[in-house]
Amino acid sequence: MPDNVTVVAHPLVQHKLALMRRKETTTAEFRLLLREISLLLGYEVMRDLPLTQVEIETPLTRMQAPRLEGKKLMLVSILRAGNGLLEGMLDLVPSARVGHIGLYRDPKTLEAVEYYFKVPQDLGERLVIVLDPMLATGHSAAAAVSRLKKAGARDIKFVCLLTVPEGIATMREAHPDVPIFTASIDERLNDHGYIVPGLGDAGDRLYGTK
Numbered sequence: 503m504p505d506n507v508t509v510v511a512h513p514l515v516q517h518k519l520a521l522m523r524r525k526e527t528t529t530a531e532f533r534l535l536l537r538e539i540s541l542l543l544g545y546e547v548m549r550d551l552p553l554t555q556v557e558i559e560t561p562l563t564r565m566q567a568p569r570l571e572g573k574k575l576m577l578v579s580i581l582r583a584g585n586g587l588l589e590g591m592l593d594l595v596p597s598a599r600v601g602h603i604g605l606y607r608d609p610k611t612l613e614a615v616e617y618y619f620k621v622p623q624d625l626g627e628r629l630v631i632v633l634d635p636m637l638a639t640g641h642s643a644a645a646a647v648s649r650l651k652k653a654g655a656r657d658i659k660f661v662c663l664l665t666v667p668e669g670i671a672t673m674r675e676a677h678p679d680v681p682i683f684t685a686s687i688d689e690r691l692n693d694h695g696y697i698v699p700g701l702g703d704a705g706d707r708l709y710g711t712k
């Protein structure tokens with residue numbers, strides 16, 4: 503396993519991922535599955551959130567009970583497919599702040615070009631969880647993380663559904679400090695920068711645009 507990469511091998515994740523990959527899966531099913539998987543990935547990425555003890559009262563007695571210490575969270579969706587992961591994560595942490603980064607891939611160079619950037623201001627005080635279902639060439643992800651660091655983010659994690667060795671290598675080189683969470687490391691990229699076997703274009707499958 504490459505450094506700082508967690509493959510979430512939970513059977514529910516793997517089962518849902520297989521359903522998402524099938525070309526027969528409808529847009530509605532795909533969207534629901536992505537939302538469900540993002541809950542399970544979120545569970546893993548937030549595994550080490552610090553806890554503190556607070557006194558509470560049950561119907562029977564008083565006790566010291568664990569509660570999230572209050573490390574503030576920020577979820578950042580890389581548009582547009584990142585929004586598919588965002589919904590489920592927000593179900594888990596409804597009070598998280600949300601940022602959006604718009605990047606498109608130049609079809610010739612496959613490099614990321616920014617067209618939108620809107621994030622809450624206090625990035626430096628938050629755990630920033632960056633969301634993009636497909637970590638393919640890694641150019642968009644690396645550009646998004648660089649942009650967030652420039653804006654002040656210091657504690658960043660990256661969550662995707664699928665990646666490939668190329669995407670991991672790009673991220674490892676640009677941002678070795680950023681842990682990656684994924685449901686699968688697929689075989690390779692094709693000549694158009696798509697993940698193989700993959701699941702196709704995540705945005706198109708999520709929104710039915712193809």
Ligand code: URA
Pocket residue numbers: 583636638695696697698700701702703704705
């Ligand atoms: N983006 C996608 O939506 N799918 C891929 O396979 C690669 C990048």
